Amino acid sequence: MRDVFDLTGRVAIITGGAGLLGQKHAEAIAARGGIPVLLDLPATEPGAVGTRIAGEYGVRALGCAVDITEPSQVQGLLERVLSQFGRVDVLVNNAANNPKVENAVQGEWSRLEHFPLAVWEADIAVGLTGAFLCSQIIGAQMARQKRGVIVNVASDLAVIGPDQRLYRQDGLSEEEQPAKPVSYSVVKTGLIGLTRYLATYWAQSGVRVNAISPGGVFNGQSDIFVQRLSSLIPLGRMARIDDYQGAIVFLCSDASSYMTGFNLVVDGGRSCW
Ligand SMILES: NC(=O)c1ccc[n+]([C@@H]2O[C@H](COP(=O)([O-])OP(=O)(O)OC[C@H]3O[C@@H](n4cnc5c(N)ncnc54)[C@H](O)[C@@H]3O)[C@@H](O)[C@H]2O)c1
Numbered sequence: 001m002r003d004v005f006d007l008t009g010r011v012a013i014i015t016g017g018a019g020l021l022g023q024k025h026a027e028a029i030a031a032r033g034g035i036p037v038l039l040d041l042p043a044t045e046p047g048a049v050g051t052r053i054a055g056e057y058g059v060r061a062l063g064c065a066v067d068i069t070e071p072s073q074v075q076g077l078l079e080r081v082l083s084q085f086g087r088v089d090v091l092v093n094n095a096a097n098n099p100k101v102e103n104a105v106q107g108e109w110s111r112l113e114h115f116p117l118a119v120w121e122a123d124i125a126v127g128l129t130g131a132f133l134c135s136q137i138i139g140a141q142m143a144r145q146k147r148g149v150i151v152n153v154a155s156d157l158a159v160i161g162p163d164q165r166l167y168r169q170d171g172l173s174e175e176e177q178p179a180k181p182v183s184y185s186v187v188k189t190g191l192i193g194l195t196r197y198l199a200t201y202w203a204q205s206g207v208r209v210n211a212i213s214p215g216g217v218f219n220g221q222s223d224i225f226v227q228r229l230s231s232l233i234p235l236g237r238m239a240r241i242d243d244y245q246g247a248i249v250f251l252c253s254d255a256s257s258y259m260t261g262f263n264l265v266v267d268g269g270r271s272c273w
Helices: 020-031 046-057 071-085 117-145 182-201 223-230 245-252
Strands: 011-015 035-040 062-065 090-093 148-153 207-214 263-266
Touching: 011 020, 011 071, 011 117, 020 035, 020 046, 020 090, 020 245, 035 046, 035 071, 046 062, 062 071, 071 117, 090 117, 090 245, 117 148, 117 182, 117 207, 148 182, 148 245, 182 207, 207 245, 245 263
Parallel strands: 011 035, 011 090, 035 062, 090 148, 148 207, 207 263
Antiparallel strands: none
16 A cells, blocks of 8 residues: 655645744654745744754755735745745645733733734734635645645634633632633634635645644643643643644645545544533
C-alpha cells in the first residue's frame, strides 16, 4: 500500500505560521516531505522560522511577512509561491487573534457588555475575513489546477459554548470577571460555515475543504486554570503542543481523500461530555 500520508513536494501555505501551533503544523508537514510556506506578521519573523524548519527537516521551506487581511499581500504571496515552487497544494487557515483571558489581570474589557467594537472588528478581520481572502485567492488557484486541500483551524468553541467559570478570578466582582471573548466563538463557528460552503462550492474542482477543532493547548497557564479545564476533559488533560500534528497531516494528505466539508474535533473528548 502506498503511503497515503506522504506529502513529498507538496507546497503548503500556513497562515499564522510563526505562532505556537502554526510552527507545529509546518513541522508536521515538513516531516512528511512537504514544503511549508509560513505567513505571519513581520514582528513574528516568519522568515527566520522558515529557515529553522528548512534546516531541521532538510526540506525547502519559506517564511513570509504577509498580513492576511490585505488582499494585495495575499495575491503577491501566491504569485511568489507559484514562481518559486510552481504549485500550491495545501492552505491551512490557522491565523487568529486569541487573547489569553485566563492570564488577564484586568478582564473587564472582555465582558460582553464592554466588549470594544474595535476588538470585535480586528478579531473578525483576521480569523474570518483573513480565512475568506486566503481561500478566495489561493483556493481559486487550486480550483484552476483541479487539485488542492484547505484546512480551517477552528476550535472546540466552534462546537460548544465557552464555560466562563474557567476564567474566574478570586477577589473580582461579577462585572470585573474576565470572559472568553464573544468574537472568538463567532469566528470559530463561522469558520465551520466557511468550510461547508467552500467544500460544496469546489467539490467538482478537486478542492477538498475540512476543519479541525482543537481543544486548549497547555502553554504555561496557571495551575487553577489547568485543573478546572482538565476536569472538563474525559482524557483528563489539556492538549500537548504536538497533539494536533497527526490530524493536520491526515487532513492535508491523501489519507483523507474521501472527506470534505467535515469538522474533525480533536478535544480530548471535552465536547462529548
Ligand atoms: N492554542 C490553543 O489552545 C488553541 C486551541 C484551539 C484552537 N486554536 C487555534 O489555533 C490557531 C493557532 O493558535 P495559536 O495558539 O498558535 O495562536 P498564536 O497566537 O500563537 O498564533 C496565531 C498567529 O497568527 C498570526 N496573525 C495574527 N494576525 C495575522 C494577520 N493579519 N496576518 C497573518 N498572521 C496573523 C499571529 O501573529 C500569530 O503568530 C488559532 O486559529 C487558534 O484560534 C488554538
